[in-house]
Amino acid sequence: MLYEFILERRMTLTDSIERCLKKGKSDEQRAAAALAAVLCIQLGPGIESEEVLKTLGPILKKIICDGTASIQARQTCATCFGVCCFIATDDITELYSTLECLESIFTKSYLKEKDTNVICSTPNTVLHISSLLAWTLLLTICPINEVKKKLEMHFHKLPSLLSSDDVNMRIAAGESLALMFELARGMESDFFYEDMESLTQMLRALATDGNKHRAKVDKRKQRSVFRDILRAVEERDFPTETVKFGPERMYIDCWVKKHTYDTFKEVLGSGMQYHLQSNEFLRNVFELGPPVMLDAATLKTMKISRFERHLYNSAAFKARTKARSKCRDKRADVGEFF
Known part of the structure; x- marks a missing residue:
């Protein structure tokens, strides 16, 4: 470093x-x-x-x-x-001040009583999304009393963002809700959410969305994320993800860890893996322990040779070509009937 x-x-x-x-x-x-x-x-x-x-x-x-x-x-x-x-x-007061600053931005996207059922995106939507995600990150390090206060303030307003016509806003709101449920249940195992039926209906609709007016890529991305969010809210379940870096691997097994990882990955980009290996601060955040020291001989044994890499790529290319050929043959057969 x-x-x-x-x-x-x-x-x-x-x-x-x-x-x-x-x-x-x-x-x-x-x-x-x-x-x-x-x-x-x-x-x-x-x-x-x-x-x-x-x-x-x-x-x-x-x-x-x-x-x-x-x-x-x-x-x-x-x-x-x-x-x-x-x-x-x-400084705890500085943390609270930052939360309020970010709240003043993303709450402008909340549905007002006189509004329609759909929130139309504006040029400011990208700013509101980033503010919401930064606010959610900071919520994970707040004292319990402040977390409770923020949950009471936003739990019944945040679902309105699920009606946004911007797919990234819907996903940001859904992931923030899943994280808030995780925090609430961590403080009170028998936590009860009054509008659970209404919320799960909205989440289920987004997890199975077939709206023809939305792009296929957006629908695929949204359905995948909201299936996980729905499971988190209904069943308290989280699909564990594995992140590999060097000889190590990290298991992301909760929404707090996932959101923290996603935020730092957005900032560090391709450098995230290097920092996970060497940066003591990030290793402490993700509970990875001190950096693993590897000697040159160990590193050398971990690397595959150029010849082995060539054989692997050749095999993958042949398999891909065969699979594509079969698809082409099927299309050709279908075409003969017309």
Whole structure:
């Protein structure tokens, strides 16, 4: 890791990020916000990342709430501000203030009493989605009393977002609800939700959605996610996922861990696997223990040779060609009857 290198240049990096956030245009602000999040991930929790957050937090918050700023910049700032607070905040009042800031954004998508049954997407929808997901991430580190307060405030309003005509908003709302149910049942095993029948009907409809006006890709993606969400709400079940990185593997066995993993993966992209192997902070978050040290000989035995890789690719290519040939033959046979 570049921890020592970054630690020595923390002030320089923070100053550069601050300058880009204040004076840069949309793309510069987005890049600066992403760098701020990566900087906090590299530094981990501690005085250094707290100072980064104290310097950059107010600027990120200002951009998020600035109606004249670029939607894309506000969206990225919302995600990265949530990640920075998750890592670095040591002040509970600052955590609550961040939650309220994000709430003030995504609650604008809630159905009002006079509205129709469908929420129409707007250019701000992407910002509302990012704010909701960042808010949900921070909810996982709140004290129990604050979690209860937030659940009471949003449990009966959040389902209205399932009526959005934007597939990503529907999925974000559904996953946030599943996570909230998990938190509520973790605090009270006999937790009772008053509108359970109405909610499960909505979730079941989304899990089997055949609306012809929606794109096939969106419907396939939505049905897959909402089947898992419906199982979580009705049966308290979670389909365990396995993430492999190097010689290790991690099991994602709950909604809190899944949401945390998805958020950090969005920020780190292809670097997520490397950080899971080496970053002590992320390894602590996912309870992976200290980094596994492998010598050169072990690493060498783990790598397959170029010849073995060639044989594998050749076999896969032949199998794929045969499968496609059979499909072509079937189509040819069908064509002969017409």
